[in-house]
Structure formats: structure tokens, C-alpha cells
Amino acid sequence: MKVLVVGASRGIGLEFVRQYRADGDPVVASARDDAGLARLTALGATALRLDVADAAGASGLGWQIEGAAFDVAIVVAGISGERVAPMTPPTEANFDAVMRTNVLGPMRVLPQIAEALAPGARLAVLSSVMGSIGGRTAASSWLYRASKAALNSVLKDAALTLGDRAACVALHPGWVRTDMGGPKADLDVATSVAGMRKVIAGLAAGERGVFRNHDGTVIPW
Ligand SMILES: NC(=O)c1ccc[n+]([C@@H]2O[C@H](COP(=O)([O-])OP(=O)(O)OC[C@H]3O[C@@H](n4cnc5c(N)ncnc54)[C@H](OP(=O)(O)O)[C@@H]3O)[C@@H](O)[C@H]2O)c1
Numbered sequence: 224m225k226v227l228v229v230g231a232s233r234g235i236g237l238e239f240v241r242q243y244r245a246d247g248d249p250v251v252a253s254a255r256d257d258a259g260l261a262r263l264t265a266l267g268a269t270a271l272r273l274d275v276a277d278a279a280g281a282s283g284l285g286w287q288i289e290g291a292a293f294d295v296a297i298v299v300a301g302i303s304g305e306r307v308a309p310m311t312p313p314t315e316a317n318f319d320a321v322m323r324t325n326v327l328g329p330m331r332v333l334p335q336i337a338e339a340l341a342p343g344a345r346l347a348v349l350s351s352v353m354g355s356i357g358g359r360t361a362a363s364s365w366l367y368r369a370s371k372a373a374l375n376s377v378l379k380d381a382a383l384t385l386g387d388r389a390a391c392v393a394l395h396p397g398w399v400r401t402d403m404g405g406p407k408a409d410l411d412v413a414t415s416v417a418g419m420r421k422v423i424a425g426l427a428a429g430e431r432g433v434f435r436n437h438d439g440t441v442i443p444w
Contacts, residue, residue, distance in 0.1 A: 225341065227293045228252040229273065229284075229332055230300025232259025234401035235349060238416040239297055240268050251288060253300075275300050275328025276320070285335035292341040295423060298332060299349045301325050303403055304370075309362035318366060325370035326377065333381050340389050345423050348378050350393035350434065357443030375434060375444055382432030390430035394419050397437045410437070 226243045230236045232254035240252045244266045252263045253273035263270035271287055274280045275298075304321035307313045313321075329348055340346065353364060354371025375393050382391035396419060397410040404410075418437035425439065434442040 224248045224294045225292060226250045227288065227291070227296040227336065227339070228268075229275065229296075229298045229336075230254075230349075231263060231268075232256065233262070234299075234403060235396055235399060235412060235416060236297075236299035237262060237266075238412045239299065239420070240266050242413070242416055242420060243295075244268060251291065251293075253284075273332075275332055276323040278331070281328065281331040282335075284332055285338060288335070288339040291339045293336070293339055293344055294341050295345045295347075296336045296340060297347045297349070297423070298329050298336070300328055301349055301403075303364075303367050306364055307366040309365045311365075313366045321366050321370050322373070325367075326373045329374055329377055333377070337381070337385060337389070340385075342388070343428055344389045345426050346381070346385070346389045346391045347394050347419070347423050348374055348392075350374050350378070350395060352395040352436070352442055354393075355434070355442050355444065379432040379444075382430070386431070387429040390426035390428060391432045392423065392426055392430065393432070393434045394422065395434070395436045395442055 228239045231240050231252035243250050250268040252268045253271045254260045255274045260270040302324045305317045351371045353368045378393045396415045398408040399410045399415045400408040415437050422439050
């Protein structure tokens, strides 16, 4: 099984690489800096330098993965940005950073990844339950939430466009102990990623976009 992980220098992305490599799967994975690239190479992955927020860099992904025929592709790259309370305007710089990374980044790389998928592939993006509108009962972090709600929309349109070519899922990893999740988070990264790999593997062929927790439960859009 050939796997692509975008945004794999640390945290959840790096753990996806570690687990797929431990199973012997060939993995192509991306990082932005030399240290991240070295961690990927050390795990036996083919490492690509990629900043999804950089237009020129992101547009070069396609030729680097041309003809790869990935069975699984996962877009993990994301930032939380500075926390913004609801009804408080974000700074333009914070808005641009979060939206460029979490929304524009996937919109740039997904079309290129689509061209490099094997028939019947599985395509996942790392969303968050924070982006769920249907399940929302209290307001918080409205910029990050807006970015993940937008990412869910992007994933759904990708799924409807790809049709039977790929089963597509937006994943919530749980609250995970990474640099982003912090040390008090509920889940260790290995458990979260093992759960999400199971969800990805269990997707029905041609699944046209679902939103799932790391344990497989469906999350309302
Ligand atoms: N941890 C949680 O509790 C949690 C909960 C819900 C959703 N998520 C989502 O899960 C994903 C991974 O989170 P994490 O906890 O592993 O976060 P993390 O530890 O902060 O790692 C974020 C990863 O994204 C990469 N990245 C950030 N901006 C990028 C860009 N412009 N281009 C390419 N890569 C970029 C980072 O690379 P660098 O090392 O180069 O910065 C790093 O590899 C994110 O999308 C996040 O929103 C996490």
C-alpha cells in the first residue's frame, strides 16, 4: 500500500508516517525544514519539502508525485493560529495565516494529489470537531473553527468531484498530545493515529465525503 502524508514533520503527521512505515508500507511525506525532512528520511520515507501556504512551492507538488498511484493520501498540515474569541475581529495577519494554511493549502494540494491516486484510493484531511457546525453548542475560537468548517466544505466538494475514484473522509483526531494539543490533551498520538488508520482502511469504496472521529463515530458537518 503506497501512502502520502502532507505535513509530517512532527505530531500527528509524523506518527502516521511512523505507523505506516512500521507496517512496511512505502511512504512519501512532506516537511518544511531540514530537521523535519531528516526525521522522515530516518523512518525510511521519501521526504519532500513542501509549504502548503506558499503558492510557488505548493504548485510544484504535482510533478514530484506524478505517477505515484497512492492508495492512501492524508493532508495533515494545519495551524491553530492565535486564539480569537467569538465576536472579536481577528487581525488580518492571523486570519491570513490560518486560512492560507488550513483552507487554501488543501485547495492547492488536493487537485494535484487527485492526479496521483491509485484506483479506489482513500483520501483524508485532518479536520477537527471544532469545525462541526451541526454539533456546536457553545462559541469559542471562531477563526480556527471557521477554517476547519471551510476545510470540511473543501473535502466534501473534492469527494463529490472524485466520485468512485476515491473514498474521502474529514477526520477529527481527538484532543491529542502534540505541540498543538498540548500536554494536558486526552489522547496519546499513537492511539489517535491508530484509530484514524482504522477509519481510513474501513471506508466504503467511493465514500463521497464523511466526517468521522478517530474512533469511527460520525460527526455532524
Ligand atoms: N492535536 C490536536 O488535539 C488536534 C485536534 C484537532 C485537529 N487537529 C489537526 O490535526 C492536524 C495536525 O495537528 P498536530 O496536533 O499534529 O499539530 P502540530 O504538532 O502543531 O503539527 C502541525 C504540522 O503541520 C505542519 N504545517 C503547519 N503549517 C504548514 C504549512 N504551511 N505547510 C506544510 N506543513 C505545515 C507542521 O510543520 P512544521 O513543523 O514545519 O511547522 C507540522 O508538521 C492539524 O491540521 C490540526 O488542526 C489536531
